[in-house]
Amino acid sequence: MKRSFVFVMLLAAVPLIQAQGVIYECSDSPATQRGKKADAETRCKKVSLSASPSVGADVPIAKKPVMLTSAVASPASFPRVDEATQKARDSDRKQILVDEASAEQKKLLDLRREFNNGSPQRRLDEAVAAYQQRTVALKNDVTRSEQNVEALNRELAKLR
Secondary structure (H helix, E strand, O other): OHHHHHHHHHHHHHHHHHOOOOEEEEOOOHHHHOOOOOOHHHHEEEEOOOOOOOOOOOOOOOOOOOOOOOOOOOOOOOOOOOHHHHHHHHHHHHHHHHHHHHHHHHHHHHHHHHHHHHOOOOOOOOOHHHHHHHHHHHHHHHHHHHHHHHHHHHHHHHHO
16 A cells, blocks of 8 residues: 555656756747758757746746836827817717716606605505515616716716
């Protein structure tokens, strides 16, 4: 039993021992893809391993490109809109947001009236389960409408 355990442990360690060998990073150049074979020294390079084995230790870390914080100028061929057209678009956008906000506010008032602080008016043909489902749906609708009003008000505040 003890010998079989040691044997199994040795078998499990074989891949780990083999992984400690020399590792080469090879690139396939267009010449090798066309059928011309280059020797391993010209298209492969040895990858150095770190002393402490860890996940990804043998993978070279690529430097991330540095992002410029300054604004990049638009190219000369970039289409421009004259100032009057842009002001008209901005006022149209603002009017659309004001209209949506007032419509959503009206919808919210109607939903709150129907919800009646968690006790909506029960219908004559409505069963208890259906009433509870309608109450939950009304509560969800009120919450969603409140969130919509808040979002529209935030957008309007950005324009002012």
